[in-house]
Structures are given as C-alpha cells and as structure tokens.
Amino acid sequence: MDDNFYFDYSEYSRKNWVILHICCELERVVKKMINMLFLDREKLERIKNQGKNLKSDIVQTTHL
Secondary structure (H helix, E strand, C coil), X not given: CCCCCCCCCCCCCHHHHHHHHHHHHHHHHHHHHHHHHHHCHHXXXXXXXXXXXXXXXXXXHHCC
16 A cells, blocks of 8 residues: 555455545645645746646647
C-alpha cells in the first residue's frame, strides 16, 4: 500500500483500493490548491492561465 490507508481482509478489493486511492489523491490536490490560494496566488494564476491557453488551443485545432 502507499501508507495513506489500510484495509482489513474483508474490504480488500481492487475497486475499493482504487476508489480510496482517488479520494486520497483528490484530498492532496485540494490541499495544494488551498495552500496556493492563500500563500502563492501568483502560481495559482499562472496555472489557471495555462489551462485557459490550452483550452483555446484545443478549440482552435478542432475548428480547422
């Protein structure tokens, strides 16, 4: 396991592990975003702008 959570044998299945792993990853990402929101606003704005630029590039290429 990756030390974020443990299963007893009755819960041990691939589906349960995947769901819990996704939840742990989402929690990690949300914590980083909140941290950036309060402590590193410039980095958060750069990431948002990169997403906007990527989205506009995708739209332009689909209309060619």
